[in-house]
Amino acid sequence: MHAATTHLNTPGQAASAGGDAGARRRPRPMTSLRKITSVELKLVLREPLTLVFSFAFPVVLLFVMGEVFGQSTGDPGEVVFRDFGAMDYYVPGYLALVAVAFAMISLPTHLAAYRERGVLRRLHASGVRGRQILASQTLVGVALTTVGAVLVTVLGMLVYDVRGPAAPLSVILIYLLSTLCFMALGCLLGALIPRARAAQGIGLILFFVMMFVSGTAPPVEVMSGVMLDIGKALPLYHAATALQDAWNGLGVNWTEVGILAGITMGALALTARLFRWD
Amino acid sequence: MQPARNGGTVINVEGLRKTYGRLAAVDGIDFSVRRGEIFGLLGPNGAGKTTAVECIQGLRPFDAGSVDVVGLDPRTQADELRQRIGCQLQQSALPDNIRVWEALDMFASLYGSPVDWRRLIDQWGLAEKRTARFHSLSGGQKQRLFVALALVNDPEVVFLDEMTTGLDPAARRVAWSLVEELREQGTTVVLVTHFMDEAERLCDRIAVVEGGHIVANDTPMGLVSSSGGGIRAVFGCDPAADLAFLTAVPGVGEVRRGGRRVEVAGDGPHVALVAHDLAPEDFRVQQPSLEDAFLRLTGHGMEE
Ligand SMILES: Nc1ncnc2c1ncn2[C@@H]1O[C@H](COP(=O)(O)OP(=O)(O)OP(=O)(O)O)[C@@H](O)[C@H]1O
Ligand SMILES: [Mg+2]
Numbered sequence: 359m360h361a362a363t364t365h366l367n368t369p370g371q372a373a374s375a376g377g378d379a380g381a382r383r384r385p386r387p388m389t390s391l392r393k394i395t396s397v398e399l400k401l402v403l404r405e406p407l408t409l410v411f412s413f414a415f416p417v418v419l420l421f422v423m424g425e426v427f428g429q430s431t432g433d434p435g436e437v438v439f440r441d442f443g444a445m446d447y448y449v450p451g452y453l454a455l456v457a458v459a460f461a462m463i464s465l466p467t468h469l470a471a472y473r474e475r476g477v478l479r480r481l482h483a484s485g486v487r488g489r490q491i492l493a494s495q496t497l498v499g500v501a502l503t504t505v506g507a508v509l510v511t512v513l514g515m516l517v518y519d520v521r522g523p524a525a526p527l528s529v530i531l532i533y534l535l536s537t538l539c540f541m542a543l544g545c546l547l548g549a550l551i552p553r554a555r556a557a558q559g560i561g562l563i564l565f566f567v568m569m570f571v572s573g574t575a576p577p578v579e580v581m582s583g584v585m586l587d588i589g590k591a592l593p594l595y596h597a598a599t600a601l602q603d604a605w606n607g608l609g610v611n612w613t614e615v616g617i618l619a620g621i622t623m624g625a626l627a628l629t630a631r632l633f634r635w636d
Numbered sequence: 637m638q639p640a641r642n643g644g645t646v647i648n649v650e651g652l653r654k655t656y657g658r659l660a661a662v663d664g665i666d667f668s669v670r671r672g673e674i675f676g677l678l679g680p681n682g683a684g685k686t687t688a689v690e691c692i693q694g695l696r697p698f699d700a701g702s703v704d705v706v707g708l709d710p711r712t713q714a715d716e717l718r719q720r721i722g723c724q725l726q727q728s729a730l731p732d733n734i735r736v737w738e739a740l741d742m743f744a745s746l747y748g749s750p751v752d753w754r755r756l757i758d759q760w761g762l763a764e765k766r767t768a769r770f771h772s773l774s775g776g777q778k779q780r781l782f783v784a785l786a787l788v789n790d791p792e793v794v795f796l797d798e799m800t801t802g803l804d805p806a807a808r809r810v811a812w813s814l815v816e817e818l819r820e821q822g823t824t825v826v827l828v829t830h831f832m833d834e835a836e837r838l839c840d841r842i843a844v845v846e847g848g849h850i851v852a853n854d855t856p857m858g859l860v861s862s863s864g865g866g867i868r869a870v871f872g873c874d875p876a877a878d879l880a881f882l883t884a885v886p887g888v889g890e891v892r893r894g895g896r897r898v899e900v901a902g903d904g905p906h907v908a909l910v911a912h913d914l915a916p917e918d919f920r921v922q923q924p925s926l927e928d929a930f931l932r933l934t935g936h937g938m939e940e
Pocket of ligand 1: 656659661679680681682683684685686687688726830
């Protein structure tokens with residue numbers, strides 16, 4: 359082999375389309391990422407089912423809970439909804455729930471379908487990095503679910519008299535951290551599960567389990583000890599709690615923030631190890 | 637050895653081996669490709685062609701051997717390699733809803749020195765489809781889009797794995813002349829195919845792959861003359877006729893009969909003698925083709 363390699367770097371002719379290596383510029387990863395993300399964003403906007411699920415679902419949920427509870431605080435002497443108004447309790451949790459829906463169902467299904475169909479192979483062959491794929495999915499997820507979150511907030515404030523967030527900046531930062539955490543978990547699922555059908559099934563189950571044990575459906579006070587234990591093992595409980603706290607003037611709950619950050623890091627590290635192109 | 641156009645070796649493969657469990661899909665192959673040539677890998681289904689090129693492209697890990705592409709090792713320098721080669725994969729896809737122009741635009745953004753993809757759209761006959769979504773393209777249009785994507789970085793070496801599968805005859809011919817144009821520009825092409833006419837028309841050299849091995853590596857003409865067998869005379873004749881005398885004709889190798897059809901194989905001059913003695917009306921002479929060489933080399937057909 360080495361006899362031949364001495365010729366290998368012979369520059370091509372001046373007219374050679376291949377050109378010599380020296381004339382090639384380096385790729386610009388940020389430019390690529392921006393382009394991939396903008397294409398992915400367009401693609402998701404062409405996916406009516408994903409859109410309906412991301413936007414209509416939280417609105418429906420808000421409507422149901424709002425009609426049932428209004429701003430009720432439960433019976434006198436009984437603490438429920440953490441002593442906030444019911445909708446002051448639910449709306450911050452829904453901000454996280456919107457992100458969970460996208461991150462657990464749409465994102466892993468999308469990634470697994472890309473793998474199954476050979477889209478990932480095609481991107482890989484052109485030098486796309488795994489982290490560019492994951493970053494673009496995360497960015498699209500954050501963009502989409504933020505629209506859903508704003509929708510829920512505005513409707514909640516207009517229709518159900520939800521009070522504005524006590525510490526808007528903290529709410530935004532905790533919201534972003536939570537969303538990042540869910541997207542990282544969604545990427546992990548997408549890395550782990552080879553087939554789109556399986557990803558969809560597993561994602562749906564995870565979503566409903568999280569929704570019911572995290573205080574985002576039945577309030578924390580009515581959940582059994584086992585339910586709470588399961589809830590605390592899953593990230594939505596921590597995101598909802600931290601968001602409720604910041605929203606209702608209890609400040610930044612650093613314990614929950616730390617847990618969310620830890621889960622995010624763990625998910626990212628695992629995803630980096632487990633990600634497969636085919 | 638014929639002189640290489642631009643000199644130098646761009647791909648060198650030695651002892652490449654790739655196993656899937658107990659199956660050795662690629663079982664120790666060696667070849668090199670010179671700058672500016674069109675090098676063909678020809679072989680039956682499952683021969684290991686795709687596996688071999690994917691190892692060479694740095695898309696698959698392999699078990700043994702050394703590979704060098706434009707001076708880079710696909711095992712350790714895959715990222716740099718991808719900037720300099722183009723790959724049309726046998727199996728891959730794009731998102732259903734991506735538009736043709738968006739795909740080209742996005743793939744162009746992945747490279748430091750992309751070409752103008754608008755030109756590729758025209759060259760590969762996709763102008764009418766530039767805003768069409770991927771899922772709405774026909775098989776041949778998808779295929780042409782993939783070839784265009786493989787060229788968007790102006791690669792030094794382009795790997796085309798079954799480029800013309802699904803193309804209609806006219807589109808195949810256009811594709812062939814575009815590949816010849818690539819060669820004119822100095823791009824090296826590795827062409828995986830099982831179309832004989834394509835290999836014969838385009839390839840400067842062909843490696844015939846069978847069961848994970850390279851069983852022959854030569855120019856198309858070289859393969860035909862070394863492995864194509866002799867000229868054959870074919871004609872119709874009463875099945876009862878006694879043709880034993882043919883074997884006495886100098887140069888006649890083998891006489892095969894099936895119903896009225898008689899096939900006489902051998903070296904050049906026997907043909908005239910056969911024709912002279914029988915004067916059949918439907919007498920035809922068949923030159924050996926690349927297909928004959930291929931069938932002999934891979935042991936398929938011929939000995940029905
Ligand atoms: N991922 C894989 N896992 C297990 N076996 C594989 C895998 N990919 C290929 N093979 C096997 O390796 C052998 C070579 O396959 P390969 O795709 O390289 O053949 P090929 O020459 O490209 O065939 P074709 O002309 O049909 O494209 C086949 O027997 C195939 O079944
Ligand atoms: Mg193949």
